[in-house]
Amino acid sequence: MRRLFSFKTLFLIALAAGVGAVVALVVTQKKKFAGMSEDEIRGYLNQKLGSRMSEDQVKQIQDAVVSAVKGVSDARDDAYEAVSEASEEIADVLNEVVEEAVEEAEAEVEAEELEEAIEESAEEAVDES
Helix, strand or coil: CHHHHHHHHHHHHHHHHHHHHHHHHHHHHHHHHHCCCHHHHHHHHHHHHCCCCCHHHHHHHHHHHHHHHHHHHHHHHHHHHHHHHHHHHHHHHHHHHHHHHHHHHHHHHHHHHHHHHHHHHHHHHHHHC
């Protein structure tokens, strides 16, 4: 019984290590493909898979990889564009709010100055009479 448990444990560790290696490989390849053009991706895949698979299978894999990489790239570009547009709209709104606040502050200052002038005039009128 003891040997069976050790074998299972060893097998699970080896399996986990294998899965980890595959995940690391996928992440590395994804980063590698993100920096490549479509022609470079197709050439790389053809070089790696051309001798092992038929042309149709390689073409299907190339199409899938290119569309996945392009989809990520397009999504990133769309996100950048949306953020840029939103930033411009936010800047416009902020400018309007600041302008309104300045106008209100100027109006309050003018109202206070007018009140002071009226009070001074009233005091002068009372003093003169």
